Amino acid sequence: MPTEKKKEFIYEAALSLIDESDDVSKIKVVDIAEKANIGKGTVYEYFSSKEQLIAESITYMLKKWINHLEDSFGEERSFKENYTLMLESVLSLMEKKHRTILGFISMSESGSHLYKSLNSLMKDSFEELQKSNLQFYEKIVDKSVEDGIIEEKPPLFDWYFAISSSILCVIIHEKHFEGDVGYNHQEIIEKAYNTYIKLLS
């Protein structure tokens, strides 16, 4: 197996443990190795330390997610369709797995310091990712201006916050309001979409 493939294999093992775990710091190298069906020592053929491995695994996941989002964004679709697809993507991520990672992404604003020790290790890739993220958000905004949904392109902070808030909407709902006190799927997506519109109008 080529090196990069093997590393991805290990990433997946690490990520599944990160999601199962209550406490990332409690994950053991031996568990990751076992999950990946390789020997404990082999991990060190590919990564210089456990922290490096964890950091790279999260970076890997983040990249995959950004790519996934970007792929879902098609020029041929209307803005609302694209925006909705992005929100659906967030939701499906929450429903399925990688909740830890999701917190990491969407809440990086307030939560990233929880991982500062990781951040120092993933500083470069994390900054790169934040750039990608920002570019993707900007593509969204530009599209919304292009489609005439938003009259004029607002300042950076405003659109960054609008999209973050929109995502917060679906996340809060998913986590705390599922069931009786909340809305149905269609309604919450609509509400999140409207959040974007309202905040930038």
Add this chain to the structure above:
Amino acid sequence: MPTEKKKEFIYEAALSLIDESDDVSKIKVVDIAEKANIGKGTVYEYFSSKEQLIAESITYMLKKWINHLEDSFGEERSFKENYTLMLESVLSLMEKKHRTILGFISMSESGSHLYKSLNSLMKDSFEELQKSNLQFYEKIVDKSVEDGIIEEKPPLFDWYFAISSSILCVIIHEKHFEGDVGYNHQEIIEKAYNTYIKLLS
């Protein structure tokens, strides 16, 4: 020193380390003891384990913060004044300290699973706190309706999300947009306030 006072003393030591620390799990009992100028063994006279101590410390901080917020909310002030004070409170918390705890509170929606292992130890007090938090939010909303800022009291989810989003606004700004690309203090508070208004109109 009475027991409760001593415990609070230890809480403060723990909290200051939690805030200084990149990684809560790396904090050592001996460090907390040193910070509190007491012996290692003394910690165990007051707490049954390190985890218990950390969990109680965070609960203590959260309670203090909620109380602080509620105290800042005066019936004699206008809604906007009250709301602004609440946002200032969030900001001052971020600027000064307890960033970890802030993440804990404001992002509990998406981030709480990061603390699952703590939560299990502080389940009861945490639920109580979330109830307090919700009650405080509701007091805000009621005031805004009473003052005629909002025409009619919206559904639970809507106002909960509106306030969360408003707080997200100041947090994102504080963390990522300080300096050139952002706004000044007055502007960002105004923007956060408007977020609440917009989202509930």
Add this chain to the structure above:
Amino acid sequence: MPTEKKKEFIYEAALSLIDESDDVSKIKVVDIAEKANIGKGTVYEYFSSKEQLIAESITYMLKKWINHLEDSFGEERSFKENYTLMLESVLSLMEKKHRTILGFISMSESGSHLYKSLNSLMKDSFEELQKSNLQFYEKIVDKSVEDGIIEEKPPLFDWYFAISSSILCVIIHEKHFEGDVGYNHQEIIEKAYNTYIKLLS
């Protein structure tokens, strides 16, 4: 309360814990203090260390037992009556409590090294006790010669072993043969008595 009385009070607490315990080394000073209804610090007003306390407690028990045995030995009774009373004394000790101590006494031959660390602390009193024990045994032998049960006083080793073996008889029976495969109370006392006779004839 006079000092000696208080010490005896603490001895009794310690002894009851020694008997309840699987492992003498696991007994905590705080437990002894609690059992004696005194403060932890008070223990150190009477004893210089935990080991000292344990050692003295055992010595106290041993002395009490020897005295008890000697008191049971009356010149006016026949040898067999006296011997039987001694065996009953052993049995009652086993049935009631102080099994640990009993092991200590009767099995000091092979078991005492288990307590070497204690022995060093109780060396003097232990030697004194062994002397008392020996004197008591000798009184038994002399009586048996005097009463004509044994023709001639045998060498030290022989009578010491004969009595030890006799005691072993009731102990083994009590511990392992109670019930179906064993004898009734009368029979086993008789058997133990006969052991003495046989071994010295």
Add this chain to the structure above:
Amino acid sequence: MPTEKKKEFIYEAALSLIDESDDVSKIKVVDIAEKANIGKGTVYEYFSSKEQLIAESITYMLKKWINHLEDSFGEERSFKENYTLMLESVLSLMEKKHRTILGFISMSESGSHLYKSLNSLMKDSFEELQKSNLQFYEKIVDKSVEDGIIEEKPPLFDWYFAISSSILCVIIHEKHFEGDVGYNHQEIIEKAYNTYIKLLS
């Protein structure tokens, strides 16, 4: 080195420390590791806890001793030769080492409660060993009946006690009567043998 061989290696280190030690509970894992010329952590690759290791070490020793005794018992030899060999085995054990263990075996009748905490960990193997011990004793008795030394096979308790007493004889002598007041080697073996004969006649 295969796992079982390595464990035995660690057993031997532990046993030598048990014998040197005044107090089993004072033995440190690091000492056992040093004695075995391995790292402290390595011990935990083979045993789940210190108590487990101690318990298994004693079980190991007991098994070895029982096997040794049984091997020494040959059908082609006379009963007295066999019995004498068994007693010699006890004595050589006492002279050389494993005094703690010896107490454990021969005095298990009255002393086993001293090891209750160990027993709980080695319950199964200990029961198995006691069965082996009993079977060995019975083989001895049967041989004595077969050889006509004893007329008729006595009840279980009687022969069990007779052999125990016989062993007690050599143990007491070895521990307390070596030198002036005692007998020479030949005499004490003879005396112990006669104890068996007398008690079953």
Add this chain to the structure above:
DNA sequence: CATGAATGAGGTTTCATTCAT
């Protein structure tokens, strides 16, 4: 005298990392 809060030496156990195979 009596106390128990405070202490810290000391012991157990964990686990990331190494390295010989």
Add this chain to the structure above:
DNA sequence: AATGAATGAAACCTCATTCAT
């Protein structure tokens, strides 16, 4: 390249003992 046995630093927690009140 892959392994996993071996390691020991590091951290938690216990508890005998002290000492100020």
